[in-house]
Amino acid sequence: MKLALIQMRCEKGALAANLFAIATYYGAAVAEGAEIVAFPEMSYTGYVDPTRYPAAVLRLDGPEVARLVALTRAQPATLIAGLVEANPGGEHAASAKPFITQVVARDGALLGFYRKLTIQAEEAAWFAPGAGVPVFRHGALTFGVAICADIGNPAVFAACAAGGARLVFELAAPGLYGEQVTRNWRSGF
Numbered sequence: 001m002k003l004a005l006i007q008m009r010c011e012k013g014a015l016a017a018n019l020f021a022i023a024t025y026y027g028a029a030v031a032e033g034a035e036i037v038a039f040p041e042m043s044y045t046g047y048v049d050p051t052r053y054p055a056a057v058l059r060l061d062g063p064e065v066a067r068l069v070a071l072t073r074a075q076p077a078t079l080i081a082g083l084v085e086a087n088p089g090g091e092h093a094a095s096a097k098p099f100i101t102q103v104v105a106r107d108g109a110l111l112g113f114y115r116k117l118t119i120q121a122e123e124a125a126w127f128a129p130g131a132g133v134p135v136f137r138h139g140a141l142t143f144g145v146a147i148c149a150d151i152g153n154p155a156v157f158a159a160c161a162a163g164g165a166r167l168v169f170e171l172a173a174p175g176l177y178g179e180q181v182t183r184n185w186r187s188g189f
Contacts, residue, residue: 004029012046073108116147133159148172
């Protein structure tokens, strides 16, 4: 099975530009035969402070996510992309912290989503942790999704394995930590 793991520049709150980039990379990966194309954490919305970019906080049943999912219509590849998701639950949903979410889509349909479980201290003021660890299928492959800091949480990977996952995509926002000035693909990053 051919996989494409995309690292891209994800501008903060630039939904149209980020969707265009996702569509371009997804199309190119599909043309090369990729069966699953995975994008970084918050690839659609950019890694945003949701209080400063409220328009980048998306509903799974909203038009922005519908446009993302539509990219997969009549395509053979599963798409995994990240966004800031409006918290749909609770009595005070409008004031509830949003989730860091990866959506999984294929054939023009939203197959499901994973909400990041491991919220770091610097994210706690903005985001709520998810609950549960789903697994997904593409053909004979059962796979899971982990997001950024989940890499240090063995419970996420154990739950994926318990659900039958043979592969876990660890998807993180690029360039959040470390020296940034000279970091680029030419110098080995």
